[in-house]
Amino acid sequence: MTEEARDIRQRRIRRVVIAGGGTAGWMAAAGLARALGKVVDITLVESEEIGTIGVGEATIPTLMTFHRLLQINEQEFMAATQATVKLGIQFENWRKPGHAYFHSFGTTGKDHWMANFVHFWLRGRREGVAGSYDEYCVELLAALEGRFAHLPRNGINYAYHLDAGLYARYLRRFSEALGARRVEGRIAAVETDEASGYITALAMADGSRIEGDLFIDCTGFRALLIGQALNVGFEDWSHWLPNDRAFAVPTASVGDAVPFTRSIAGTAGWQWRIPLQHRVGNGIVYSSRHLDDDDARQALLDGVDGEPLRDPLQIRFRPGKRLKCWHRNCVALGLAAGFVEPLESTTIHMIQRGIVRLLQTFPDVIDPRHVTAYNAQLDDELQHVRDFVILHYHVTERRDTPYWRMLADMEVPASLRERIALFRETGNVFHAPMELFAENSWIQVMMGQGITPRQYHPAAEVMSEADLARFFDDIRRSVRTTVDTLPAHMDYIRQYCPAGPA
Numbered sequence: 271m272t273e274e275a276r277d278i279r280q281r282r283i284r285r286v287v288i289a290g291g292g293t294a295g296w297m298a299a300a301g302l303a304r305a306l307g308k309v310v311d312i313t314l315v316e317s318e319e320i321g322t323i324g325v326g327e328a329t330i331p332t333l334m335t336f337h338r339l340l341q342i343n344e345q346e347f348m349a350a351t352q353a354t355v356k357l358g359i360q361f362e363n364w365r366k367p368g369h370a371y372f373h374s375f376g377t378t379g380k381d382h383w384m385a386n387f388v389h390f391w392l393r394g395r396r397e398g399v400a401g402s403y404d405e406y407c408v409e410l411l412a413a414l415e416g417r418f419a420h421l422p423r424n425g426i427n428y429a430y431h432l433d434a435g436l437y438a439r440y441l442r443r444f445s446e447a448l449g450a451r452r453v454e455g456r457i458a459a460v461e462t463d464e465a466s467g468y469i470t471a472l473a474m475a476d477g478s479r480i481e482g483d484l485f486i487d488c489t490g491f492r493a494l495l496i497g498q499a500l501n502v503g504f505e506d507w508s509h510w511l512p513n514d515r516a517f518a519v520p521t522a523s524v525g526d527a528v529p530f531t532r533s534i535a536g537t538a539g540w541q542w543r544i545p546l547q548h549r550v551g552n553g554i555v556y557s558s559r560h561l562d563d564d565d566a567r568q569a570l571l572d573g574v575d576g577e578p579l580r581d582p583l584q585i586r587f588r589p590g591k592r593l594k595c596w597h598r599n600c601v602a603l604g605l606a607a608g609f610v611e612p613l614e615s616t617t618i619h620m621i622q623r624g625i626v627r628l629l630q631t632f633p634d635v636i637d638p639r640h641v642t643a644y645n646a647q648l649d650d651e652l653q654h655v656r657d658f659v660i661l662h663y664h665v666t667e668r669r670d671t672p673y674w675r676m677l678a679d680m681e682v683p684a685s686l687r688e689r690i691a692l693f694r695e696t697g698n699v700f701h702a703p704m705e706l707f708a709e710n711s712w713i714q715v716m717m718g719q720g721i722t723p724r725q726y727h728p729a730a731e732v733m734s735e736a737d738l739a740r741f742f743d744d745i746r747r748s749v750r751t752t753v754d755t756l757p758a759h760m761d762y763i764r765q766y767c768p769a770g771p772a
Contacts, residue, residue, distance in 0.1 A: 273487075276353060276422055278463050278466050278468045278599075279466055279472070279635075279636065280635055281469065281483050281635065282410075282483070282634055282635055283310070283483045283484045283632070283633055283634065283635065283636065284309075284310060284311060284483055285310070285311045285313070285481065285482040285484070286311065286312050286313070286471060286483070286484045286485075286486065287314075287315065287480055287481075287482030287484070287486070288308055288313065288314040288315065288484060288485075288487050288488055289313070289315050289457060289472060289485060289486065289487055289488060289494060289495055289594065290314075290343030290487070290488035290489040290494075290606075291314060291316030291317055291438060291442070291452075291488070291619060291764055292316075292434075292438055292488065292489065293437060293438050293441075293491070293604065293620045293621065294435050294488040294490075294603045294605070294606075295314055295316060295365045295438075295486075295488035295575055295603075295604075296438045296441035296442050296445060297441060297603075297618075297622065297625060298313070298314075298479055298486050298488060298603055298620050298621075298625050299312055299314045299441065299442075299445040299450045299631060300340055300441045300445045300448075300450075301336070301339070301340065301626070302369050302450070302625075302629070303444075303445045303448035303449060303624040304339070304340045304341065304448060305339075305629050305699075306629070306632065307448045307449045307450070307613060309351050310701075311451075311482060312445070312449070312451065312453050312509070312606075313450070313451045313452075313453055313480060313482070314441060314445070314450060314451070314453070315453045315455060315457060315480060316452065316453075316454070317454065317455055317456040317457075318454065319456055326616040326643065327431055327432055327434055327546065327551040327757045328356055328359075328429070328430075328431055328531045328542070328544050328545045328551075328612070329356065329429040329430045329431075329432065329615055329618050330375070330428045330614070330615050330616065330618075330619050330706075331375050331427050331428060331531070332619050332623075332706070333429060333430065333618060333619070333622065334429070334621060335511045335622075336540055336622045336625075336626070338383075338666065339626070340444070340485075340770065342444070343713075344767070345767045346767075347355050347440060348403075348430065348432075348766075348767035348769070349765075349767045349768060349770075350436060350439075350440045350769070351380065351430075351432040351433050351436045351437045351440055352432070352433045352436060352546045352548045352549075352662050352769045352770075353430045353431060353432040353433075353531065353546065353547070353548055353767065354430070354431045354545060354547055354759070354760075354763055355411045355418045355429075355431070355529045355759060355762075355763065356375075356428060356429045356430055356431050356432065356529060356530060356531055356615075357374060357375055357376070357410070357412055357413035357418065357426075357427075357428055357429075357529045357530050357612070357708045358372055358373050358374035358375050358376075358409060358410065358413055358530050358531075359372070359530060359531045359532075359534050360372050360413075360414075360461050360530055360531070360532050360682060361373065361662070361718060362534045362536070363531070363534060363535040363536070363668075364535045364540075364662060364666060364718070364719060364733050365666055365667055365668070365718060365720050366666070366667040366668055367417075367668070367670065371717075371718030371719075372404060372410050372413065372530070372714070373413065373541070373614075373711060373713070373715055373718065373720070374407050374409040374413065374427075374710075374714065375409050375427040376407045376408055376409030376410065376426070376710075377427075377710055378403060378406050378407040378710050378713070378714070379391065379406040379745050380741075380745060382729050383731040384727060384729040385615075385726075385727035386698075386699070386710075386713070387406070388403075388695075388697055388713050388717075388723070388726075389458075389497040389697050389726040389727040389729065389730040390492040390678045390726075390729075390738065390741065391403055391406075391539055391727040391734075391742075392697060392722075392723060392730065392731045393726055393730040393731065393738065394738055394739075396431060396505060397679075397735050397738065399480075399552075399644045399735065399738055399739035400742050401742065401744055401746060403487045403714075403717065404748055405633040405722050405749065406742070406745050407749065408425070408426060408749050408752050408753060409426060409427055409428070409765065410530070411749060411753045412426065412528050412738060412753050413530040414530075414751060416526070416528055416529065416758055416759050416760075417529075417753060417756035417757065417758060417759060418529050418756060418757075418759040418762050418763075419755075419757055419762050420758045421752070423641045427501025427612050427754070428529075429615070430488055431527070431531070431544045431545060431546055431551070431709075432546070433546055433548075447726075449589070453474075453480060454696060455474045455475060455476055455478070455530045456474065456475040456499060457472050457473070457474060457475070457489075457494060458473050458474060458475045458597070459472075459473040459477070459588060460472060460473070460495055460498070460499035460590070461473055461497060462496060466598070467500070467557060467598055469482070469485045469495060469500070469598070469599055469600055469622075470601045470741055472485075477552060481546075481767075483515045483599065484599050484600075484601070484633075484636070485599060486600070486601050486602075486603060487600055487601065487602040487603065487605060487606040488602075488603050488604055489606055490604065490605040490606060491588075491605050491606070491609070492606070493592070493602065493605075493606040494606075495600050495602070495606070496594075496595075496597060496600050496602040496606055496607070497592070497606070498591060499600075500597050500598060500600055502592050502593055502594050502602075503666055504588070504591070504592055504593065505590050505591050505592075506588060506589070506602070507589045507590040507591070507610075507656060507765065508588060508589055508590070508739050509680070510589075510656070510680065510682065511589040511610065511611060511656070511659065511660065511675070512557040512559060512560075512677075513539050513555045513556055513557050513589070513704045514557060514558055514559075514565070514586065514587060514588060514589070514674075515555075515557075515558050515566065515584065515585065515586050515587070515699075516553055516554060516555045516584070516585045516587070517553060517554050517555040517567050517570050517582040517583065517584050517585070518548045518551070518552070518582065518583050518585065519552050519553070519570060519571070519574065519578050519579075519580065519581070519582040519583070520550065520551055520552070520578070520579045520580065521549060521550045521552055521575065521576035521577060521578050521579060522545070522549060522550075522577045523545065523546075523549055523550055523576060523577045524545070524576045524577040524578060526758070526759070526760040527545030527546065527547065527550075527759065527760055527763070528545060528759065529759040531543070531544050531615065533545075533613065534573065535668075536554070536556075536569060537556050537560075537561065537579075537670075537673060538556050538560035538561035538566075538622050538671060538673040539554060539557060539560075539566070539673075540554070540555055540613070541553065541554045541569070542554075542555070542571060543610070547763065547768075547769045548769065548771070549576075549579060550574075550575070550576055552570065552572075552573075552574045553570065554566050554567075554569060554570040555611055555613070557673060559568075559674075560671070560672060562672040563584065565591045567582050567584075571584060571683050573644045573678070585732050587605075587609055587611075588609070589610060589611055590604070590608060590609070591607065591608030591609075594641075594645050595607045595608070595624065595644070595645055595648050595649075596628075596641045596644045596645055597641075598636075599636055601624070601628055601644075602624075603621050604620075604621045604624075605617075605618070605623065607620070607624060607648070608620070608652055610651050610652065610656050610659050611657050611659065613656060613659050613662060614655070614659055614707075614719070615621065616655045616706070618703070620648075620651070620652060620655070623648065624631045624648060627644055627648065628644070631643065632642055647704075649703070650704075651704070651705070653683075653685070654702060654705045654706060654707070655706060655707075656683070657682075657685055657686040657705075658690070658707050658711070658715070660682055660686055661689075661690070661712075661715055661716065661719065662684060662715060662719065663676065663677040663682065663717065664677055664686075664688060665719040665720060665721060666678060666720065667764045668717055668718055672698050676689065684720065688700065689712070690716070691714075693712070693716050693721060693723060694721050694724065695724055695725060696722070696723060696724075696725050696726075696727075697723035697725060697727065698727045699712045699713060725763045728745060766768050
């Protein structure tokens with residue numbers, strides 16, 4: 271190893287260069303500026319010539335944790351991004367045409383230390399003393415009735431529907447106020463050190479160079495740094511997740527926004543509907559092997575309410591992940607790191623997790639052990655997300671098109687196959703430490719897709735039938751009382767965080 275290469279590998283990390291803006295780039299800039307802005311120089315490079323995809327408008331509750339770390343004011347953020355509240359996702363036509371179920375962000379019922387509530391519910395259904403599983407969740411009933419308000423002691427779990435373009439602009443203002451610097455321009459080349467392979471600078475189209483010690487790749491599917499410059503390979507998951515294209519289109523609002531995302535399964539994919547304060551986000555995700563582009567575009571337009579505000583934008587993607595998200599002195603975030611389609615709104619979460627884990631292991635000098643641990647943690651988390659998304663497609667009664675027959679018949683990852691078998695037989699959910707989706711999420715989706723466990727835990731037999739009936743009545747009454755206190759969702763939003771024209 272040359273002295274120059276040794277110097278690069280032992281160089282203290284004091285200059286961070288973020289390649290690309292959009293949601294991923296500006297989330298990274300915001301996190302770094304808030305946490306390390308006093309000791310690290312942060313430069314973000316983006317070009318107005320290169321558009322960002324920016325159609326992901328639904329989030330999950332973990333974003334609130336990220337905002338707390340950044341000390342972001344919720345009312346200000348929601349007004350700036352035309353945000354509304356999301357209490358979960360309604361899945362329509364997934365189990366079979368005409369059937370719907372809800373994946374809420376809340377807990378359902380009351381768990382026992384030995385067994386989840388679902389075990390008591392299974393016995394209650396057998397005894398005829400339990401109602402629908404949906405009746406025991408505040409967030410679920412509030413969503414379906416169009417209600418929301420903040421409750422004491424974080425008594426209701428929620429996330430946001432937001433305008434991704436406005437969110438990036440908001441985070442840009444936030445980051446620049448903390449000292450992050452934005453450079454306008456197009457990246458012409460990525461310079462690397464011949465001996466170490468480390469990135470040394472971004473060569474810009476105008477002839478300038480931007481040097482750094484650590485580079486963050488937020489260049490989207492192009493993966494300009496991690497993929498093209500450093501040649502980190504990509505693991506393709508399209509054999510499990512065949513959808514590879516999408517169209518997105520905003521439409522005018524035709525009524526008050528509901529506090530949930532709609533996911534509507536079709537013949538070869540699904541459509542989303544996400545209501546904001548100023549418009550509705552719509553899209554279709556589909557398999558190009560089973561539906562041609564013109565038919566997909568028309569299916570989207572046929573399935574929207576309200577007038578389209580522009581022509582549909584097509585997005586092409588490949589589901590999968592980088593073999594490493596951190597390689598040498600480059601960390602990939604967002605679409606450059608990997609992509610699991612937006613069915614469960616996990617894209618922004620994975621950006622957030624990449625940033626938080628980077629901050630937690632932020633090196634003074636890059637240590638290969640940090641890099642290995644970072645990659646292992648992100649890899650595990652993304653695979654858990656992958657399995658959860660595959661579950662929706664594979665466990666279904668649909669056999670009405672070649673697309674659904676293929677998904678029902680495909681061989682799924684062993685990790686998912688074992689989860690399904692365990693729940694089907696015992697009612698138990700295997701849950702890995704630090705995994706994103708909690709047991710109640712798995713239970714709601716597995717039962718919603720058609721799995722009813724054959725057994726339940728013996729703990730559910732301890733109560734007498736009369737006590738069990740009172741147990742369900744008390745929970746149902748508590749949920750009903752709480753939901754009845756909540757105002758209409760949009761009445762609350764208009765009072766709490768009204769947004770002006772976009």
